[in-house]
Amino acid sequence: MLRSALVVCWSHAAAAAMFLLALTPAFAAPPPPRSPRVVALIREAEAALERLDIARARDLWAQIYDIERSTVGICQLGQLDRRLGRWVDAVVELTRCVQEMRPPATPEEQKLYETRHADLAAVRLEVAQLRVFAPAGAAPVLVDGRLVDESGQIYVAPGQHEVTARLPGGRTARSTVHVTAGESLAVLLSPEPASVRSVAPPQATPAGTPARPAGLPAPWLLYTGSAASGAFLVSGIVLHIVASLEDSALRAEMCKPEWEENGETRSAMHAIDAKQHISTAALVAGSSLGAATLVVAVLPSGPQVRAIAGGAEVRFTW
Known part of the structure; x- marks a missing residue:
């Protein structure tokens, strides 16, 4: 008798619990309403879109996303940046948009889901993707000053870009790459040679001391070049004058009536x-010698050409 009563009580308790669980979704607290500031910004952004003021709408949605970081906000930013031609920002935002979208449950959501993926695929054709492989312990890894995350992937505009990474010990891994739209490129960084990065620090100069030009050539080289140039010029001028005088005398002799050509003439x-x-x-x-001496005197250190290949920097000097 007691056992039957217990069974009946447990049945009623289980039924009551299931009833309460079924009512919980219906009586659950609704999501928190948007703040009046966000509602006002959304209305202003929609009005800007109706006026086709895309830049203003983008600025307003950026403010909305700073206040309320939602999937709708990042998707709107990606769409607006795409219309503005800001391809790198658009591909980053649309990638996050697609990642944060929940699986579609209705035909409308399925259509929107497919549209967002198509937009992302179209934007990727306007940019290039770099996959940076840096040595272990390298941090930070930068592309044109932009930080590369742990995945090593970053989107860039078509053109030339500089990839750098700071290694333990102060050394630097560096590479320069050129990419085209729609291209995906792997960048393998290697450390610079020690001889390239070892540069002596400039010595401090006391205040009031006149600056001395670096790398002046030896004085004897300038003196020797100037003396040799002068000697050649003087001898050439003297010989030219002597030859001109002798030529004039010979022509005067040839004009005389009694002149006759012979072996001495x-x-x-x-x-x-x-x-x-x-x-x-x-x-x-x-x-020529004077010009060369002048060039050495004016350009004592010589210009330098720097070429970067294979992650190492090589300097050519002439």
């Missing part, structure tokens, strides 16, 4: 021609 003409050729060569040599 031909020898004199050959000698004059030789002196003129030697004077010309001396003038050219002196001018």
Whole structure:
């Protein structure tokens, strides 16, 4: 008798519990309402869209997302950035939008789900994707100053980009890449050689001390070049004057009525021609040597060309 009473009591208790559980969703607290500030911003953003003021609508949705970080907000930002042609921002926002969307439960949600995926695929065709493989312990890893997350993936605009990573010990891994729209590229960073990064720090100069030009050439080199250039120029000028005087005298002699051509005349003409050729060569040599000496004096350190290949930086100097 007692056992039957207990069974009946447990049955009534179980039925009451199931009834309460069934009523819980109906009487559950509704989601918290949006703040008046968010409602006002949404209305203003919708009005901006009706005026086709996309930039203003994007700014308003950014403010909404800062207050209320929702999937709707990130999806709206992705759509607006796509219409503004801000492809890198759009692909990041639409990627998060697709990741945060819940599985569709109705035909309308299914259509919206497919639309968002199609938008993301279209935006990806306008950007490039880099997958950065950095050495162990490298932090931070940057692409044009933008931080790369733990996945190593980052979207960039088509063109040239610099990828850097700081390694333990102060060394740097660096690479420069060029990508096109729709391209996906893996970037393997390697440390710079120690000889490249070891640069002596500049020495402190006391206040009031005039700056000294770095890398001046040896004085004897300038003196020797200047002296040799002057010697060539002077000898060339002297030979040119002597040859011109001898040529004038010979032509005056040839104009006399009693002049007759002989072997001495031909020898004199050959000698004059030789002196003129030697004077010309001396003038050219002196001018070239003087120009070279001037270049060495004006450009003591020489320009440098820096080439980056395979993650290492190489300098060429001439």
